[in-house]
Amino acid sequence: MSSSRSSDSRSTRAALKVLARYLGPQWALVTLLLVLLLSSIGLQLLTPQILASYIDVAREQGALATLQRFAFTYIVLGLLVQLFSAGATYVGANVGWTATNRLRADLMRHLLKLDMSYHKERTPGEMIERVDGDVTALSNFFSQFSVRVFGAALLLLGSLVMFWREDVRVGAIVTVFACFTLFALLRARRVGVEPSKKEREASAELYGFIEERLTGLDDVRALGGGAHALRGFLGVQKNFFWKAYRAWIARSVVWQLSFLMFAIGYVGILGLAVGFYAAGTITLGTAYLYYTYMTLIEDPIDQLTQQLQELQKAGAGLIRIGEVFGLSTELREGAREVPSGATEVAFRDVSFAYGDTPVLKDVDFTLRAGRTLGLLGRTGSGKTTLTRLVSRLYDPTAGSVTLSGIDTRDLSLESLREHVAVVTQDVQLFQASIRDNLTLFDDRLPDERVAAALEEVGLGDWLASQADGLDSALASGSLSAGEAQLLAFARVLLRDPGLVILDEPSSRLDPATEARLTKAMERLLLHRTAIVIAHRLDTVARADDILVLGDGEIVEFGPREALACRPSSRYSQLLRAASQGRADFEEVLS
Template identity: 65%
Template sequence: MLGVLRVYLGPLKWQVALLAALLLSGTGLNLLLPQLLRQFVDNAKLIGGADVALLSRLAVIYIVLAVGVQLMTAGATYVGARVGWTATNRLRADLMAHLLSLDMHEHKERTPGEMIERIDGDVTALSNFFSQFAVRVFGAALLLTGAVVMFWREDWRVGAGITLFTVITLLSMDRVRQLGVEPTKAEREASARLFGFVEERLTGLEDIRSLGAGGHHLNNFLRTQRDFFTRSTFSWRRRSVVWQLSMLLFAVGYVGLLSAAVGLYATGAITLGTAFLLYQYMSMIEEPIDQLTQQLQDLQKAGASLGRVSEILALRSEIHGGTRTLPAGPLALGFQDVSFTYNPSEPASRGVLHHVSFHLPAGQTLGLLGRTGSGKTTLTRLISRLYDATSGEVRLGGVNVRDVPLHDLRTRMAVVTQDVQLFQASVRDNLSFFDPDITDAQVEAALLEVGLGAWLDRLPEGVRTPLPSGSLSAGEAQLLAFARVMLRDPAVIILDEPSSRLDPATEALLTAAMTRLLSGRTAIIIAHRLDTVARADRILVLGDGQVLEEGAREALARDPRSQYAGLLLAGAASEDAGVLV
């Protein structure tokens, strides 16, 4: 925990110094207030008559200092929250960057909902800890120390008793605190599973409805929810032991102090004002320990969250880049006896790809065909090294992709999928991915290039117009994805069935945009519709992870014995049947 505080609070040392100054000043003023109260009480009970002028001065000073304490506390709270949220945002950014650096094997182990819970839920728990720890814990520790010192100044016997009470209370709290760490960690894990379950079911909602599996998944949801509720309740009961123990100990502490104060006053060892002072300082003992007690519960949550975050940060990608650079311009693509399996412990015969070999010259387009599950998407993932081939080599521009730095490799590539992800942000930010170096003019040019000029003219603020969720048709979203690629100007483009969700009018725009996009670039088009690959230079047909056929598109179309020609014939017959119907 201290290591995390040092890493993320270290760069904010001047703000932390200001926070410390505010806390020290506020604590000093707070400790002075009971002294004024003692003078006021002792002067007010004088038998010969109180000095009204002195009482008025003491009252005014007391009010001024009390207001000063409140101002110092408000300032410390503001600075502490600012420091805490700044540090937390850095942690959130680091965690997100680390997750994005992991290879796909790690992402397959966890659902997107679980990852969101790790980044949002766990880090939010830490943000509460960061933003309040310095003010409440550090401030409470200062006030507690100051109050104990003041007890020693008044009477060493009371000071010794209060010191012993404080040590016993803090040690008891620390011992009890450990009871809540593991249950809280289990609660956070159950929460992540619940979010992951909901995210997966929402994604596959149409399939669940079509299969009539609503009841089955509802029962699974109730079991997952019940597990989360049970763990949350158990975790809360464990954490509540801390404040229950605190209430018991302070009931004993107040009885002991008041008994001592009454005894000392009865013997004439202290004045009535001093008795009031001792009571005030006891409340200053109770308040910081109460704050520490509350923070210990937050510390339990933060400790569990930090442990889960640390588990993620400890993960290391098994995919590492080399040092070779890719040549400029379009890149030739080659697969040399490539085999791949998602589970290395499985036999090679059960892999997704088996001894795949082909060559795509630089600047040409490959149409990738095959049934669902034939390995088309997996093949493209090997090019960008989302996975590494189990055996064989994948080459770009004659260079093994394993020898190229990952950032350089992925910068030279672009992937357009059927499912386009859009942000709650402006059109510009959706296309540039929040890159400030990309100008508005470049974004506008990309939109014009894909045929969205008329759509752009209707936007009230141009490319700065916010893009609300659900405001685009599937076709417009697909064209925006094309505009993203235009901005990046990659050497290799992978299109995963880009026209499957488009209406005929928008598909015409896509076809024109695709022609401009693929010109002078190496491209792979994964397609189920043969029209999509009608302008491809070469065709590769996969079946059960093996190359069934590969060659120039026109040559395969003319060969009546080829798989591609058979697909064309079957497609034409299907269209004729549709017309007859």
């Protein structure tokens, strides 16, 4: 019970905190929403009085003009109630979705600032579920919770006041009933918070599993692992099903209890109305008022019941979102900016380890501004880790990495990421227009500049062949591997960074496409510093410097031409092996 109370308290505090943070800036719309709600509720409480008077006048065979006036007034008030209710719903949805989208953006921004140690432990699918799934589960909480819950509370209070106004005894009885019902529902609500949280966690695990298997679909098919992948999917799907089922059962306690309580309530209020009418103490119209105001009590409590179920889901989601916001990156934020232009890169006695596994050991070198470094080494030698330290996905365990003489730990992360561009072997393309794929959905860049970037990397003719130009949709699989790499180069040109990191851009291309890519790469690296991870010598044939890594240590470093002329150097050995028809890096560098 104490655990349930603790979870319930956490979800309530989280809900109130998020409401204040994301609804506060929209105070003008929230005020309008309050006015619409008060107007709608006031009219809902007034219309039964009109109809009760109509019933009493009709029973006493009153004047037709009086009945017509009551009928006309009732219709007008009914239309106004609908108008105000529709307005409140619209404004509430607008406020809610604005808040939801702000929350999603803040969550995404926070995740992007976390270091790679966090992202390595979680699948992209789980991240998508956190940013989209958990926040989408809050959409109803934001868009309808304030309207329905606040409105329901006001309507409930107003209905009780009307009961007290009609008869103090009935008012007291109904007030006790309403308070007991609300207390019982609030107690029952706590049952669903923890199961709902486990349901969201199971959902994240499911989507993470799906994303991983879809990413490796080609390998799964090639290795005949379809049956194994399907068994794994059925396992996580079964886990999600049962946790969702248990969460639904726990949440259903609320509405089942509500149904039972109001069955008792209706029997009681109808019994009182019939008894008082038979005794001649109330009119038929007043008896109708008893029943109608009971429905006006049922409606808000029913709304509260539904929204409390949503609050259970929202509470679980808010706790999970709060856990993400509570994560702090190990990469402290610096304040200095990266100087513009080509960047000097220096490693000073840098060591790095993933946990207890050393990857880089006492790496020390300087790459002067405007020069291109060819980075060679066996698989697992630390090449990729070295570039990740440059782009500050990690900080070194010991030593320092500097850009233009400034320690990366003293640099603003935003400035560093804008100044350093990374092109990987796998280019990520979006189901969007060519323009959006190049600008990454930044509409501030003019079309002329985007088209010029494509022309510069050799995709001018390709762009001209597109029916809608930059607005043409980039369908999945419509680009070859070479064209995708050229598109990635155009992205870099649009950013105009001072340092470019290329992770073997030509490893999977045919010779003709590779030659085309090499020309584009020359234009891309002009007047910029570059680090090129290579698995083929042709990739670094025009590099200024060569750095060979072995088991996390520098085997050799120097100007490419000088190393090529030194017979004992590893680079020279690679060149001789290539001339003899042997191009196995692993063998020569071992």
